[in-house]
Amino acid sequence: MPLQGKYALVTGSSRGIGRGIALKLAERGVNVAVHYYTQAEAAKETLAQIQARGGKGAIIQADVTRPEDIHRMFDQIKREFGRLDIFVSNARPELAAFYRPPMDITLDQWNSAIDSQAQAFLLGTQVATSLMPDNSRIIAISYSPSGRTGSWQPWVAMGAAKAALDALTRYFAVALGRRGITVNVISPGATDDSVVGRLPTEVFQAIKAWHESGWTPMRRVGTPADIGNAVTLLCMDEASFITGQTIHVDGGASVMDPVFPLAIQQG
Numbered sequence: 001m002p003l004q005g006k007y008a009l010v011t012g013s014s015r016g017i018g019r020g021i022a023l024k025l026a027e028r029g030v031n032v033a034v035h036y037y038t039q040a041e042a043a044k045e046t047l048a049q050i051q052a053r054g055g056k057g058a059i060i061q062a063d064v065t066r067p068e069d070i071h072r073m074f075d076q077i078k079r080e081f082g083r084l085d086i087f088v089s090n091a092r093p094e095l096a097a098f099y100r101p102p103m104d105i106t107l108d109q110w111n112s113a114i115d116s117q118a119q120a121f122l123l124g125t126q127v128a129t130s131l132m133p134d135n136s137r138i139i140a141i142s143y144s145p146s147g148r149t150g151s152w153q154p155w156v157a158m159g160a161a162k163a164a165l166d167a168l169t170r171y172f173a174v175a176l177g178r179r180g181i182t183v184n185v186i187s188p189g190a191t192d193d194s195v196v197g198r199l200p201t202e203v204f205q206a207i208k209a210w211h212e213s214g215w216t217p218m219r220r221v222g223t224p225a226d227i228g229n230a231v232t233l234l235c236m237d238e239a240s241f242i243t244g245q246t247i248h249v250d251g252g253a254s255v256m257d258p259v260f261p262l263a264i265q266q267g
């Protein structure tokens, strides 16, 4: 679809990857609802950057773990935009809300992960589609490797939540195929200017060095703009036959084989 004049909601677009997605859509003339949870100033800054690119938008607050907030969020979209062409489910709680290994995690932490990803996407998609014309776009931002691996122990709840999110996109892709609405997952690799960039400097540097050493074939971590570009591609008319897919936007990191040391594989 030509993107000029379309209406998008990007959850968690006050900062990080969500902001990168909002800005890339705005550069194509999409009106973007900037959603935040607590950081109103950050949301205003995203909107200011949209406007600096000649775009238009709105700001919406909601806790996506709360069903009533999700309904309120889409009520506001209906009032301000009248319809929705692109729904990007990107928001994710702060690490403190869910980051705990499997033997210690509490039910509240588990629920925070599941509710913010699986429940928010289930309900968000059900409600969003009532505002969407045929041939609209729905995109979930996941971290798909965490749904099939088990090594990153404190990520257990989010890994399970992302696995459920990935599964939901496939089921919704089938349910909405008749309307030409595509439903896909974008799975970023480690991305700068996001939660990863806010880790202690030495941790962030170690992550960067790991990827630059070759575990990401493109030898760099991603940027929010990389993810925004991928979302923009999926929103274009030329992507209208791509649905139910997971697209890894990670510079090739997901095709690396962790069984053998890099030096042996590349020797």
Ligand SMILES: NC(=O)c1ccc[n+]([C@@H]2O[C@H](COP(=O)([O-])OP(=O)(O)OC[C@H]3O[C@@H](n4cnc5c(N)ncnc54)[C@H](OP(=O)(O)O)[C@@H]3O)[C@@H](O)[C@H]2O)c1
Pocket: 011, 012, 013, 014, 015, 016, 017, 018, 035, 036, 037, 038, 039, 040, 042, 062, 063, 064, 065, 089, 090, 091, 092, 093, 094, 116, 141, 142, 143, 187, 188, 189, 190, 191, 192, 193, 194, 195, 196
């Ligand atoms: N960062 C990475 O390297 C990476 C890699 C793979 C996948 N991802 C995925 O990409 C997405 C964005 O990650 P990020 O690192 O860019 O995030 P981030 O910078 O930590 O930003 C999180 C966003 O979610 C919002 N949020 C937090 N709790 C919320 C809640 N309860 N309800 C509604 N919104 C809430 C925040 O709003 P406030 O600003 O108001 O707090 C903020 O806009 C996530 O789904 C993540 O799993 C990230």
